[in-house]
Amino acid sequence: MTQTLLDVRNLKVRLGRGGNAVRPVDGVSFSIARGETFALLGESGCGKSMTALSLLRLLPQPAGEITGGSVRLDGEELLAQPESGMRSIRGGRIAMIFQEPQTSLNPVMTVGAQIAESLALHKQMFGDAARAEVIRLLDAVGIPDAPRRYGEYPHQLSGGMKQRVMIAMALAGDPELLIADEPTTALDVTIQAQVLELIAGLQRERGMAVLLITHDLGVVAGMADQVAVMYAGQIVEQGPRDLFYAEPRHPYSRKLFAALPDSSKRDRRLTVIPGTVPPLNQAFHACRFAERCDRAWDLCRRREPGWFELAARRGVRCHLADPGVEAPPEAGSGADEEERHVAAPADGAGHELLSVTDLKVHFPIQKGFFRRTVGYVRAVDGVSLSIPRGETLALVGESGCGKTTAGKGILQLLRPTGGRVCFEGTNLLELKGEALRRRRSEFQIIFQDPFSSMNPRMTVGDIIEEGMVAQRIGGTASQRRERVERLLEQVGMRPEHRSRYPHQFSGGQRQRICIARALAVDPRLIVCDEPTSALDVSVQAQILNLLKDLQGQLGLSYLFITHDLSVVSYLADRVAVMYLGRIVEEGRVDDVLDRARHPYTQALLSAVPALDKDTQREIIRLEGDMPSPANPPAGCHFHPRCPHAMDICRVRYPDTEALSPTHTARCHLLTS
Amino acid sequence: MIKPVILWTDALVFLLVGIVVVFAFYARRHEHLRAPWREVVRGRIAVASLVVLAFYTLTGLLDSVHYRKALPMQDGQVEVQYGGEVFSLLDALLGDVGSQVEKTYSAPFAYTLYTRETVVDENGVQKRIFPRLKYGGAHLDDPATQRGADIAARSLAALWQALAFMLVLTLLLSLWLAGRWRLSPARALRRLLRGDSDVPWRTALFTIFLFALLAALIVNLASAWHVLGTDKVGKDVLYQTLKSVRTGLVIGTLTTLIMLPFAVTLGMMAGYFRGWVDDVIQYLYTTLNSIPGVLLIAASVLMMQVYMDTHPELFETMAERADLRLLFLCLILGITSWTGLCRLLRGETLKLRELDYVQAANAFGVARRVILVRHLLPNLMHLVLIAVVIDFSGLVLAEAVLSYVGVGVDPTTMSWGNMINRARLEMAREPMVWWSLLAAFSFMFTLVLAANLFSDAVRDAFDPRLRR
Structure with missing residues (x-):
């Protein structure tokens, strides 16, 4: 077990030339033993993908260049190999799977042919032998009905299936090392559980080593033997998983844990890591984390810390670990500040602000020359929910369940097909044209992707001002300008940022600007459509804190659309779980998360990777994928995947069952 | 006495120029528009093509300012009459090239027609000869021997003119760049000639020099020769x-x-x-x-x-x-x-x-x-x-x-x-x-x-x- 398979020493990578050259990997050393899972953990832009690509010498050309170090696979130096030698190593001894299964498969080749290509190259297998081997591989990665899938094209498979095909392709060359670059980030949580389980199973079976690259502490906890944390091109901490999770030593690792939202932190502000990752186009003469570190003292700003071995394969890059240096004691005041209680909700809370009854959004499927309607996609099919003033309702579900469509239907960005959306007693569905336009200031939206949610051709000031101009509020031009500056300060930006363009800001800053834009028109309700899922953990904490503060100050109500249950438990008052256009369970946050009654909610909760391995629940495996809303299964939509399905489930959709005054669910199990 | 004529296309061409100028000023103040243009003018090929296009545009614009000449006053005439022919600024710059019409084809730099004609000489004998051109090389007594020297002399003059123009232009440019780079004019000039600038000024200057030389050659040679010959009806091809x-x-x-x-x-x-x-x-x-x-x-x-x-x-x-x-x-x-x-x-x-x-x-x-x-x-x-x-x-x-x-x-x-x-x-x-x-x-x-x-x-x- 302890025999070293891959040994990386002082690896350095440079992108570009001249003064602006970026060094995304700057002296990285680690080693992977045979059969071990080594996790490389870090936020976006810290150089973990570049490290993986440089192991295979697949850096973007001509910009990328490995400028130093050594990579030894079984004692053989890979950096000295000629390009022809690398070809047998790539896919043969080291295989790689990528984040986006959608773009990693060739859409015009059948799945079978793509795997067979790899077999022909690495095992010289052709014809029937290759076909048999491909089917065996597809079976091994858990694809049902493998002989039929052999002849299918990628678009006929779901996202989870495609990732399985990618894994089958990687296995084709019998690799000794599998590099998995964020293999489940693009997948839903139930599918993620399936894929992770598959990788772990294959690894046990084949004794293959896995280099797992991820930003998700939960995934690492479930999978890894050895963990390395990367920050700004360097490994800052390394250790066996149990030791690392029990006692992270580097301030950055500790902050990452502290920034994770969960229910136990509900009444506190989340710990944030101030600032952003420093740009990597400079030469560092100090600790790279010093600017964002609350333990930093003058030594950290003077000298770059070295690597301190604490034990075998356990080390940290921090002056705090240096036995020859006396570190100042941990400051107490800073922690107090961060754990300050969130402001109490504003007055008037509790009155109903929004009540949605039986909301339906159907999209017609049109075919033929005359666009005859042949069916409907029932994206939202009878959703009822209500949000009191000053509270947060979380709408939870996997991708494709219709939660975003429901949000847009409530805001009248999509006109619903049926139902009622009562906002302060007015049915918005009955409002038209100018009457609706005037009410629009009261309900606003924040989007998921901070990069596409602002017009790149407008300055930040114009973007924030747009709503005020359209709603004719905010007075004269100079008054509006003052208000823009106040709003920017309110969301933690500087007033002079108003004359800049969106591309000059980081993802977290842009999300703050989007919040300021929504606040500009004094809304009562904000629909937050996955506002933090495109952000790193440390930035996510900043945004969640901001949203919670604003709720306290302004008495806002949120409809928080998300797939991330840890965010829900931190932020939400009530939770509604959606499956295929309908709400299957709803209740107060502790009702749903702690006493879930619907099998889907239970499966969803069990699939979330847990940080603490001891309390890890048995994962309820859901078979298959979510069906298409154009053709939902008869009876209960969930029955084909439900472990408890009964005969009645195939016939009739269950009615809403009240489990307690604050908790409802729709399942036949609860009636019988 | 001239009378300006504004043709439809002239008006539209100048409207277009106006739009471009307004857009340029607008783009100057908007970073997202300025940045890509700045990138465009950093490429050597792009700058060279831009200079070529600028010379073509200049020619086209000069040719878009039209006017009619007044006819000579007849006795007893009160009102000025204008000729039916419309000229442009380009015609004025090129001199009489447009009106120097030969009888028919002649080759580039020829002093005789391209076709034989039957002429009767002073002795009354009919001969088939290549007759002398009316304008091309008409200033020479013995073009057969003097042609080379004449062309060389005119080309040399053109070269001097072009060089002088470039000298002035380079100095002006280095003065301007000296202000932008905050250097002394001499150092700016040296940096310019070394090619050590974001915008490839050296390439631009070289392309301008080529076109300035071409323009000088045309101006010097076209008045005495049909540089690119004449067509069937004897019109100068270069002019066309x-x-x-x-x-x-x-x-x-x-x-x-x-x-x-x-x-x-x-x-x-x-x-x-x-x-x-x-x-x-x-x-x-x-x-x-x-x-x-x-x-x-x-x-x-x-x-x-x-x-x-x-x-x-x-x-x-x-x-x-x-x-x-x-x-x-x-x-x-x-x-x-x-x-x-x-x-x-x-x-x-x-x-x-x-x-x-x-x-x-x-x-x-x-x-x-x-x-x-x-x-x-x-x-x-x-x-x-x-x-x-x-x-x-x-x-x-x-x-x-x-x-x-x-x-x-x-x-x-x-x-x-x-x-x-x-x-x-x-x-x-x-x-x-x-x-x-x-x-x-x-x-x-x-x-x-x-x-x-x-x-x-x-x-x-x-x-x-x-x-x-």
Whole structure:
């Protein structure tokens, strides 16, 4: 077990030339033993993908260049190999799977042919032998009905299936090392559980080593033997998983844990890591984390810390670990500040602000020359929910369940097909044209992707001002300008940022600007459509804190659309779980998360990777994928995947069952 | 005494220049527009092509300032009468080249005609000789021996003039750059000549030098020689080629000016409003695309021709008549060529309208026309710009093809297409007349090559998908 398979020493990578050259990997050393899972953990832009690509010498050309170090696979130096030698190593001894299964498969080749290509190259297998081997591989990665899938094209498979095909392709060359670059980030949580389980199973079976690259502490906890944390091109901490999770030593690792939202932190502000990752186009003469570190003292700003071995394969890059240096004691005041209680909700809370009854959004499927309607996609099919003033309702579900469509239907960005959306007693569905336009200031939206949610051709000031101009509020031009500056300060930006363009800001800053834009028109309700899922953990904490503060100050109500249950438990008052256009369970946050009654909610909760391995629940495996809303299964939509399905489930959709005054669910199990 | 004449195309050309100038000032103040242009002028090839295009544009603009000369006063005449011929500033700069008409073909730098003629000498004997030209080399007594020396002397003079011009230009440029770089003028000059600057000024200067030399050679030589020979009716080929520059530029730019409103408004409307608006616009451009373009152009031009022939009273001069036909050709080319860009913009609008920032504007209740102008149009402009520069060279070539077929510009308008059309017969005769075709070909080739290279640079800078 302890025999070293891959040994990386002082690896350095440079992108570009001249003064602006970026060094995304700057002296990285680690080693992977045979059969071990080594996790490389870090936020976006810290150089973990570049490290993986440089192991295979697949850096973007001509910009990328490995400028130093050594990579030894079984004692053989890979950096000295000629390009022809690398070809047998790539896919043969080291295989790689990528984040986006959608773009990693060739859409015009059948799945079978793509795997067979790899077999022909690495095992010289052709014809029937290759076909048999491909089917065996597809079976091994858990694809049902493998002989039929052999002849299918990628678009006929779901996202989870495609990732399985990618894994089958990687296995084709019998690799000794599998590099998995964020293999489940693009997948839903139930599918993620399936894929992770598959990788772990294959690894046990084949004794293959896995280099797992991820930003998700939960995934690492479930999978890894050895963990390395990367920050700004360097490994800052390394250790066996149990030791690392029990006692992270580097301030950055500790902050990452502290920034994770969960229910136990509900009444506190989340710990944030101030600032952003420093740009990597400079030469560092100090600790790279010093600017964002609350333990930093003058030594950290003077000298770059070295690597301190604490034990075998356990080390940290921090002056705090240096036995020859006396570190100042941990400051107490800073922690107090961060754990300050969130402001109490504003007055008037509790009155109903929004009540949605039986909301339906159907999209017609049109075919033929005359666009005859042949069916409907029932994206939202009878959703009822209500949000009191000053509270947060979380709408939870996997991708494709219709939660975003429901949000847009409530805001009248999509006109619903049926139902009622009562906002302060007015049915918005009955409002038209100018009457609706005037009410629009009261309900606003924040989007998921901070990069596409602002017009790149407008300055930040114009973007924030747009709503005020359209709603004719905010007075004269100079008054509006003052208000823009106040709003920017309110969301933690500087007033002079108003004359800049969106591309000059980081993802977290842009999300703050989007919040300021929504606040500009004094809304009562904000629909937050996955506002933090495109952000790193440390930035996510900043945004969640901001949203919670604003709720306290302004008495806002949120409809928080998300797939991330840890965010829900931190932020939400009530939770509604959606499956295929309908709400299957709803209740107060502790009702749903702690006493879930619907099998889907239970499966969803069990699939979330847990940080603490001891309390890890048995994962309820859901078979298959979510069906298409154009053709939902008869009876209960969930029955084909439900472990408890009964005969009645195939016939009739269950009615809403009240489990307690604050908790409802729709399942036949609860009636019988 | 002169009387300015503003032809239709002149007015539109200057309108276009005005639009470009206004846009340039607008772009200066907007970083997102300035940055890609800054990238464009950092490429050596792009700067060289820009200089070439600038010289062509200058020629075209000089040729777009028209006037009529007053006729000499007759006895008893009170009102000034103006001649029927329309001149331009370019004619004035070139001197009498346009009016120095020989009898028929003559080769470049020839002093005799290209064909033998029967003349009767003073002894009454009939002879078949190559007669001397009326203008070309007429200032020499014995051109057979003096021609080389004369051309060399004039070329040398041109070289000195060009060098002197460049010296002044380089010094002025280094003075200006000295201010921008905060260096002394001498050090700025040294840095400029080393080629050590973001904008490749050295390349620009070298290209300017080539064209300045060419201009000086033309000015010095054309007054005494037919540098590129003469055509069938004895007109100077170089003069025709230079006058054709304007025709090519007008076709290449005005067509786009006419096409753009169609393509942009219809494309954006189809993509944004969807539904029946989309259906109507799609049917419109699909139908228009299915009609063979040449057929439509031929039919329209012939109809126009008939109308102009039956209404001669509408035109004061021949030039106005020819100009209207040129404008009409631009119009009809524009109407047939908007479909491609329209389709492209519709697709892009379909994509943009679903983006979050458009949704956010909807959530604010921003009016739809404001969304179109503020959110969609600016994010489509890079496509429009790329399409315009790429279409330009295609349209210049299209003019040549259409004139060759006979449905292009008026036969009296000087254009490369007309020259190539006439060269068809010249290539077939023995001995061959090659200079007309060669002149038209090389001028057109230079323009189209420069335009293509420039459009490549513009696309690289503006297309977000090509960003490295």
